[in-house]
Amino acid sequence: MPANKLTATQVRQAKPSERAYKLHDGQGLSLRVRPSGKEWLFRFKYQGRSRETILGKHPPMTLADARLCRDEARALLKQGIDPIVHRSEQREAAARAALERGITLADMLRGWLSDQRWTDATRSRVTGRLERHIIQPLGHRPIKEITAPELLAVLRLVEQTGGVETARRAKQAVARAYTAAIAAGQASHNPAQGLEVAMAPKPRPRHFAAITDPARLGELLRAIGGFTGQPQVMAALRLLPMLMVRPGELRGMEWGELDMGAALWTIPEHKMKMRRPHLVPLSPQAVEILEGLRPWTGHRRxxxxxxRTAERSISDATLTAALRRLGFGADEITPHGFRATARTLLDEVLKYRPDYVEHQLAHAVRDANGRAYNRTSFLAERREMMQAWADYLDGLKAEKTGNAQSPD
Known part of the structure; x- marks a missing residue:
């Protein structure tokens, strides 16, 4: 029977029709074209019976690949071996070998990532870090085989290419994933444990720059009041020092989360760093800013x-650039730094209880029994505090710092 009758062009240009049809290459090989796609078939006789098996789909299996598989199957037939049985035995052997070797590092890390209750931004950041720096070089290896020295070698390369902090965070994630795998009986050792002593020293923490001098804060507030730009950027800048939320939480605000009648913003748990819903009381000043923005973006989510696109919020870089345009440098204030500003001045100037402030900042505040406060804890007190804070900012903006009194 003549062989190799097809060309790669014929295979590529074969179009599906209502009924399946075959293009024969010879020596038992043919391309079956179905409405759902194309696949390579090998037809042969074994012990007097006609048999047929699927070699693979096109794509990815090319014409050359299919011919190689056909020739290998024909060689098996000459030895008296059924190609279908042989292929099945190979798959079973590979599965047994994989089971004996255990799951791969990629499987372990991806499974661990799927179990974490993180915000979308955190999940994306950690996943990208592990995929790029750990899974790419080591992901194919079984977790039981990975040793501390080879993991350390990869982490030292990360220090050079991605930075010391990136390497340390990657190491921490791998260590935690291994701990979970050990608890599940999938691993017996943790090669990431203790590696920090052999890595580059931890860099000194960099705190977000924040203004805590009332007079200078008043200058910034007046500059923000005179800022001109897109309405949503102007409104976000004015709300950022007032609401005490993280910049990403503010930028992700949705109209459906706001209850203007109750003067309350409910941030759902999937947007929060601590994975708990958070309530932000809105002062009349905040409500006025939001209502002023409604004609511009109220028809949006x-x-x-x-x-450029209404489906994504303004970026943190947009807010940062606006602050720089106002003449305030990175060493003085950042969008995130307004939280430190509020924490300091509410404590030192307005004399509010630290637990009220920490709870409004959505930090992990616990009661006397060690239980986390729920989102409504001290809501009335926090509402009064947020009003006092908005009034205090208005006083600073109006250059009445000396008249901004702490509450009784």
Whole structure:
């Protein structure tokens, strides 16, 4: 029977029709074209019976690949071996070998990632870090075989290419994933444990720059009041020092999360760093800013949609750039730094209880029994505090710092 009758062009240009049809290459090989796609078939006789098996789909299996598989199957037939049985035995042997070797590092890390209750931003950041720096070089290896020295070698390369902090965070994630695998009986050792002593020293923590001098804060507030730009950027800048939320939480605000009648913003748990819903009381000043923005973005889902696409919010870089345009450098204030500003001045100037402030900052505040407060804890007190804070900012903006009194 003549062989190799097809060309790669014929295979590529074969179009599906209502009924399946075959293009024969010879020596038992043919391409079956179905409405759902193309696949390579090998037809042969074994012990007097006609048999047929699927070699693979096209794509990815090319014509050359299919011919190689056909020739290997024909060689098996000459030895008296059924190609179908042989292929099945190979798959079973590979599965047994994989089971004996255990799951791969990629499987372990991805499974661990799927179990974490993180915000979308955190999940994306940690996943990207592990995929790029750990899974790419070591992901194919079984977790039982990975040793501390080879993991350390990879982490030292990360220190050079991605930075010391990136390497340390990657090491921490791998260590935690291994701990979970050990608890599940999938691993017996943790090669990441203790590696920090052999890695580069931990860099000194860099705190977000924040203004805590009332006079200078008043200058910034007046500058923000005179800022001109996109309405959503102007509104976000004015709300950022007032609401005490993280910049990402503010930028992700949705109109459906706001209850203007109750003057309350409910941030759902999937947007929060601590994975708990958070309540933000809105002062009349905040409500006025939001209502002023409604004609511009009220028909959108997001309160602060981006300029290029309404499906994504303005970026943190947009807020940072606005602060720089106002003449305030990175060493003085960042969008995140307004939280430190509020924490300091509410404590030192307005004399509010630290637990009220920490709870409004959505930090992990616990009661006397060690239980986490729920989202409504001290809501009335926090509402009064947020009003006092908004009034205090208004006083600073109006250059009445000396008249901004702490509450009784």
């Amino acid at each position: 997001l309160v602060f949609p981006g300029v």
